[in-house]
Amino acid sequence: MFTSRRRRSFSSLLTPSYSRGRAGHLTGTLAVGAALAMAAAPLASADSTAQADGTIAVGSLGSSTVAPGSTTGSLGPFGSLASPAYAEYVALGDSYAALGDNRAQTGEPELCARSLANYAHSLDANPAVGELTDVTCGGAQIPNLAGTQTLGTAPNQQTAPPQFDALSEDTDLVTLSIGGNDVGFAAIVACITRQGPFKDLPGTATCESEVGADVNNSIATTYAEDGPIDEVYNTIAELSPDATIVATQYMPLMPAAGTTCAIVERFNPADVTWAREITEDINAAVNTAARRNGHVSVLPTDTVDRSACAKPDQRWTSFLGVGDNTAPMHPTALGQEAMAAAIAAEL
Secondary structure, X not given: OOOOOOOOOHHHHHHHHHHOOHHHHOOOOOHHHHHOOOOOOOEOOOOOOOOOOOEEEOOOOOOOOOOOOOOOXXXXXXXXXXXXXXXXXXXXXXXXXXXXXXXXXXXXXXHHOOEOOOHHHHHHOOOOEEEEEEOOOOOOOOHHHHOOEEEXXXXXXXXXXXXXXXXXXXXXXXXXXXXXXXXXXXXXXXXXXXOHHHOOOOOOOOHHHHHHHHHHHHHHHHOOOOOHHHHHHHXXXXXXXXXXXXXXXXXXXXXXXXXXXXXXXXXXXXXXXXXXXXXXXXXXXXXXXXXXXXXXXXXXXXXXXXXXXXXXXXXXXXXXXXXXXXXXXXXXXXXXXXXXXXXXXXX
């Protein structure tokens, strides 16, 4: 997979980026695994509206300095109301919801790596959204919604309270990003990048043969009717019966087929193809579960490449995090703005 002309392997490029600082403590589930390891970046026409699969074209966001909905009324008529249409907003979820610009972290526990530039805070800038309670946390899995989450290792271990504790009868809006760590994002990332238990896996071996069956089974179990994700929706409905719930899908890292960049070229092409397919399966499961429970899911799209292969000022996700001020294999601040705009469009 890596040619002899490369002085440094992909692993050596990636590892230092998440082994230092707060992002390095995102959990043993490789909160970098919340990356949706190398999915195909979806493209949509400029005049697209919300589709059945949750994809929403949000237009060409060329700068990460403008929060969608901050002054332009992207929530439609709600944006001009004197009082917020969604007075109490709670953001639940994993690192794909928590992270953004890692220079602007906020909240406790610190090791959740929650960012002021995540999609919840971008959405909260809209006048239609009132008080935000952001309890998203890097590495979160479904059990951490109802139970505590242990972060880091002794002697610097921290504990995040159950995320459901933030919900109440007064909650008007809930966003939800969960399930990625439960279905095996960590294994997907580690296999494709040949790290951890896969570090000695031959470059010609395929991740579909190594972890594909386990991931497929986990998707089926996690998102099954009356399964764990349905219990999540049921609990939210019990605690916040009047809340609007929007599930967020996982923004991809890999460009669409036919587009590439130096990092992508280091992977086994078969792994990239499989990762695109499995990512579509995961996002389809997220969308199906949301709709089955009477809610919606969203995924921002654009007419230009927004993958981690895109130019730094255009990408929505990042492979290495370096220069993008985010954790490896996670959304950039611009990507979080795009997700906020997709949520606003659905509302």
